Amino acid sequence: MQTDGTNIAGKVVVITGASSGLGEATARYLAARGATVVLGARRAERLQTLADEITQAGSKAFARVTDVTDAEQVQTLVDAAIEKYGRIDVILNNAGVMPHSPLERRKIDDWNRTIDINIKGVLYGIAAALPHMQRQKSGHIINVSSVAGHRVGPGSAVYAATKTAVRVISEGLRQEVKPWNIRTTIISPGAVATELPNSITEADVARGIGQFYEQYAIPADSFARAVAFAIGQPEDVDINEILFRPTRQEL
Numbered sequence: 001m002q003t004d005g006t007n008i009a010g011k012v013v014v015i016t017g018a019s020s021g022l023g024e025a026t027a028r029y030l031a032a033r034g035a036t037v038v039l040g041a042r043r044a045e046r047l048q049t050l051a052d053e054i055t056q057a058g059s060k061a062f063a064r065v066t067d068v069t070d071a072e073q074v075q076t077l078v079d080a081a082i083e084k085y086g087r088i089d090v091i092l093n094n095a096g097v098m099p100h101s102p103l104e105r106r107k108i109d110d111w112n113r114t115i116d117i118n119i120k121g122v123l124y125g126i127a128a129a130l131p132h133m134q135r136q137k138s139g140h141i142i143n144v145s146s147v148a149g150h151r152v153g154p155g156s157a158v159y160a161a162t163k164t165a166v167r168v169i170s171e172g173l174r175q176e177v178k179p180w181n182i183r184t185t186i187i188s189p190g191a192v193a194t195e196l197p198n199s200i201t202e203a204d205v206a207r208g209i210g211q212f213y214e215q216y217a218i219p220a221d222s223f224a225r226a227v228a229f230a231i232g233q234p235e236d237v238d239i240n241e242i243l244f245r246p247t248r249q250e251l
């Protein structure tokens with residue numbers, strides 16, 4: 001285990017969307033630096049395998065099946081961190097989907113899913129963690145936006161709207177939580193190689209995005225390092241937003 005003098009070791013970190021991609025990479029990265037990780041997502045087997053691997057490597061990890069569209073399940077995940085480990089230092093509201101398509105295709109089920117997971121899921125994470133962090137008078141809420149939270153293009157209107165909402169919610173939250181010494185961070189990645197394009201339901205759109213990711217995407221560790229940078233600062237330093245892209249990504 002590496003404890004490199006940063007403010008990560010010993011922290012209890014709740015991660016939603018931990019069963020793959022950015023959440024999984026971050027769980028491994030933080031656990032390897034001494035954090036205790038509490039993992040939520042819907043795919044039970046992947047989640048438990050990850051928790052087992054982290055535990056076998058000598059860190060503490062706990063997995064609970066969680067659908068972030070259900071506020072009660074998110075509360076149960078956060079409460080499990082308190083019950084097992086006595087506190088919650090960080091929540092990484094990371095679960096998300098990206099079912100791009102032009103609006104004229106009227107993919108209303110995709111729109112609802114995107115809004116429910118990407119916006120309401122983040123709000124439920126905030127709702128679950130905030131009372132504990134207020135009581136502790138410390139904590140760190142990290143919400144995952146995207147380059148799409150800064151710009152919109154054809155086919156990404158709904159996704160970009162949800163990621164813009166995440167940034168707006170996070171900035172409002174930042175201003176509100178000053179009395180309780182709580183830090184807030186928005187992380188906005190460009191193309192990172194994960195299973196995210198699998199959430200696209202239109203075959204032609206999926207092909208196009210697949211090619212884009214093959215050409216540009218960088219490894220998920222890039223995101224994990226950004227999270228670790230934000231968490232690892234001294235408690236009086238609040239990293240409010242990190243926007244990063246693959247060096248070769250133009251848009």
Ligand SMILES: NC(=O)c1ccc[n+]([C@@H]2O[C@H](COP(=O)([O-])OP(=O)(O)OC[C@H]3O[C@@H](n4cnc5c(N)ncnc54)[C@H](OP(=O)(O)O)[C@@H]3O)[C@@H](O)[C@H]2O)c1
Binds near residue numbers: 018019020021195196
């Ligand atoms: N990869 C990129 O290029 C990129 C760029 C910008 C932003 N992001 C954002 O990064 C976040 C993570 O995505 P990723 O790239 O790591 O994609 P991913 O590999 O598809 O991971 C998404 C995670 O979200 C979980 N999830 C989806 N629906 C959920 C639900 N209803 N309840 C709980 N968990 C749910 C998935 O787990 P289950 O299916 O097991 O529930 C999975 O663990 C997302 O918010 C995404 O928008 C990614």
